[in-house]
Amino acid sequence: MTAVSQSLGRAPARPGTRAPRSSALRRFVRRRELLLVIITVAVFLITDAVNSGFGTGGYISFMLADAMPLAILAVGQTIVCLVRGIDLSVAGVLGMVAVSTGFLAQDHGASVWLMLPLALGMGIGLGVINGLFVVFARIPPIIVTLGTLIVYQGVQELICASRAVETLPPMYAKLGNDNFLPDIPYMLVPGVLVTVVVALILWRTAWGRSLYAVGSNAEAAFRAGIRVKWVLISAYTVCGMLAGLGGLAFLVHYDSADSQSGLSTSINLSSIAAALIGGTLLTGGKGGVVGSFIAALFLEVTIQAVIVLGVPQVWDQAAVGTLLLAAILVNRYQASGRSLSQALAGPLRSRWQPGHGGAQ
């Protein structure tokens, strides 16, 4: 009884209905994004005040470009999180695409525009594999993607075969690091484009709404006529596709790739952290990609600030881990609709009173 009513009472405002337009979901998303922008700007200004080199144009455009591979991955990760999934294999897809396209560019001088469909296609293929395992083999997403992560990284090493991508056509470095407007790098274009397009798809299309429906309550979505299996597979496919695009962005930005690309950086954890910091819940049905994009910028600014302020770089993974913990705590409070102090004391107080603390 408790179990059933809990799952029913979890998300009072369902997206997609016409009446509650300014539903809890929308207000929640809006607030989180604003909060993140304010925190990011604050971190930036404080660091700039302490270390004046931080605010110069070169650093800003570097950070914008540097955050884009992560931002693109975070958008894909968000889509999977919306359907109650998680994708740990994005780093494997990123690495595999980066070395495949990198070697083609290095050995045959292929242009970025030729590599774009290849990167997207590879990502789609690898994403479909994840989706099929999740839906038809009925394995939890965390285990599926942990397994495919290892397999994809193995394939990445096989492709490399102790070589590395080092010399690329000059076009790559130009796209990856130059600005087309003052302080606005080329890299920002794919990141913003992906975020805006996916955000519109999530808000305005039937497929986008069905992601929220499946994530909120898969059974209800199924009874409502949504093809749940298809939605799940397509979510992992789109995530894989964006991870492939992220791989190309990674290659272009770093102008190199090797067998450790994606593995050695904390981009896997960071993409999950960005999605959750952006306000998306791992339990599905709530969130959006704009928050994830801003959260990726937030993570980038924070890590760079930590480095600029003199903390050794080995701590950057710990910083991301700590921010992830903080984000899931805040998400939990906001979902429970209680104030911070109530929520902190809540688990103890409400232990023997199931009805306590709901809609206060």
Next chain:
Amino acid sequence: MFSLVFILVVELLFFNFAVSSFWGGGWGSSVSMLGDGENFLFTSMIALGVMFVIFAGDIDLSVGAMSGFAGVMMAEFHLGGMNIWVAVVLAVAIAALIGLIQGLIITYFKLESLLVTLAGWFILQSAALAWEGAVPPYGFPKHFDSLLGTGTVAGTVPNQLVIFAILALLATLIVHRTRFGRQLVLVGHNRDAAGYAGVRVSVTRIRAFVLSATFAGIAGMCIAATYSTADDNLGPTLLLPAITAVVLGGVDIFGGAGLVPGVIVASFILGWLTPGLLQDGVSDTWASIAIGVLLLGSLTVKGITDRRQGVSMLDRLRARSATATPGAPPPAPDAT
């Protein structure tokens, strides 16, 4: 269980015929095969620890990083002038404490164990890297390296195998012969039912996390002794084989069902797979791909057999999400 033993026997027979040096030169001379144990027995120890957490329906992704961190901790304590055995005990105790903290965070704030331990993994890995500095600490006393690492009993049985046997026996008894073990399985099977039956669900889950961290800490000591250096970057390399062993051993990944001996046998199947393949001329990369494929394959088979038996995935997801969903507000009074 019997199918697992069968797989193990087939695997060993295959390597016996395919790899001439696998048994150290022929059937009966098992020195080489037993000696390979020092390359995987610590993974088996981690698998035993993670098994407790999976039994309870949670997951612990921090174990690999935990063993690396424990190794660095022990090494730094020792190089700082502490007696090696005091350092070992202290490092394992601190690892257990970190497991306790993770368990407390997960149960008190009702957070996903997946995320908390993922964050823990990265924090521990950073901490280990930062602590050890530029050069990983190395140089332990001979008797330590020998006792926990490469030494043998009477020239044949590796010390690590003895340690593992003790831990395996302990784990089997804990899960299958104690009150705590039965409660652990019940909590994983149905958290609500366990709660209504008077089981202290949070305490049980926290104990599982403490056990997991402790086993990871002990494994970290064995790794440090085997390689005579503290390796900080073991998270990704040890985590997957450990979870694969648990799942291959027949423990339900959603918790609440499984046999410890199955995990033990499965960890040997996996353990000998890599050296067997390596000696068979297969590259390291292919060996790790094989483990990933094995994990997905064994779970796919299990998923399909479950479907044949009429266990609906929807039912299992429902049972799981209803209890494990953080952020679920209490039921509304009118939700009839």
